[in-house]
Amino acid sequence: MIDITFSKDVAAARDAGQPIVALESTIITHGMPWPQNLEVAQQVERTVREGGAVPATIAVLDGSLHVGLDDDQLTKLAQAKNVAKLSRADIAVCMAQGGTGATTVAATMIAAHLAGISVFATGGIGGVHQGAEDSFDISADLQELAQTPVTVVAAGAKAILDLPKTFEVLETLGVPVITVGQDEIPAFWSRSSGLSAPLRLDTAAEIAKAQLMRTALGLSGGQLVTNPIPEANEIPRDVILPIIETAMAEATAQGIAGKSVTPFLLQRIFELTEGRSLASNIALVLNNARLATEIAKEMTKLA
Numbered sequence: 001m002i003d004i005t006f007s008k009d010v011a012a013a014r015d016a017g018q019p020i021v022a023l024e025s026t027i028i029t030h031g032m033p034w035p036q037n038l039e040v041a042q043q044v045e046r047t048v049r050e051g052g053a054v055p056a057t058i059a060v061l062d063g064s065l066h067v068g069l070d071d072d073q074l075t076k077l078a079q080a081k082n083v084a085k086l087s088r089a090d091i092a093v094c095m096a097q098g099g100t101g102a103t104t105v106a107a108t109m110i111a112a113h114l115a116g117i118s119v120f121a122t123g124g125i126g127g128v129h130q131g132a133e134d135s136f137d138i139s140a141d142l143q144e145l146a147q148t149p150v151t152v153v154a155a156g157a158k159a160i161l162d163l164p165k166t167f168e169v170l171e172t173l174g175v176p177v178i179t180v181g182q183d184e185i186p187a188f189w190s191r192s193s194g195l196s197a198p199l200r201l202d203t204a205a206e207i208a209k210a211q212l213m214r215t216a217l218g219l220s221g222g223q224l225v226t227n228p229i230p231e232a233n234e235i236p237r238d239v240i241l242p243i244i245e246t247a248m249a250e251a252t253a254q255g256i257a258g259k260s261v262t263p264f265l266l267q268r269i270f271e272l273t274e275g276r277s278l279a280s281n282i283a284l285v286l287n288n289a290r291l292a293t294e295i296a297k298e299m300t301k302l303a
């Protein structure tokens, strides 16, 4: 078994059987600019604590897998430049070399599962990129949801993606996509995607029960819970779509490819919306942390 470095709080919560919510770190290093990234990371942790669970932010630091970071570690990571963005493909190499890296949704799910944590909150998962028919750029997050038993709470897939193809692939992979509180899958910055939700559950208790039922049935994999951004914080779809198109045209013109696509687009959309996209991103992450906390508490009750 690999050695996991647990923070003091997470270690105590594990011993006491208290609810724990996993949090990723790529959103800190590649998803948001300094210093908002640190403020948000701290605020998300506070939100989980206030809700009655223990936050476990996950990252690889100097070759060791950390589940739960202290304030110092969080600050260093938020300030660090050229941190690796780790997914299933590269987490082992990074650790073997003693490197430091932030975990994406896929790598965070792997670490959470190793640590016995079954719920994880993020902003939006990766998915099928537009033009994937040529680039084959499909996030490893989708495969991970199909094989690792962790419930991921997100505001949908990031709206820079090809959303219809993303949800088709999830269906093919057997991943339950569960929308909360409405009949349409939300689209990250917007509540509306034009796609109807394949599944809808409105309570944390039902979502927790469904994950346990998957395990009981011997079905591998987790669940994607799509939690709409609060109305007050959304950027309507018709406002954000042309901005996404502009940012994508720039990415193509500059030859941005692979892992750099998502961070580039998020940064350009932040600039083009004069910060509004970041404010929305922050609001939706906090909203997801609140729901993940409730699900974690329900899972603890059922366990």
Ligand code: PSU
Binding pocket: 024, 026, 027, 030, 031, 032, 103, 104, 105, 106, 122, 123, 124, 125, 126, 127, 138, 139, 140, 141, 258, 259, 260, 262, 266, 281
């Ligand atoms: N949610 C956010 N911002 C982010 C991410 C999620 O609000 O930056 C990160 C997650 O770590 C996710 C990654 O796994 O974006 C997807 O990257 P890619 O498209 O390269 O697979």
Ligand code: MN
Binding pocket: 137, 138, 139, 140, 258, 259
């Ligand atoms: Mn990709």
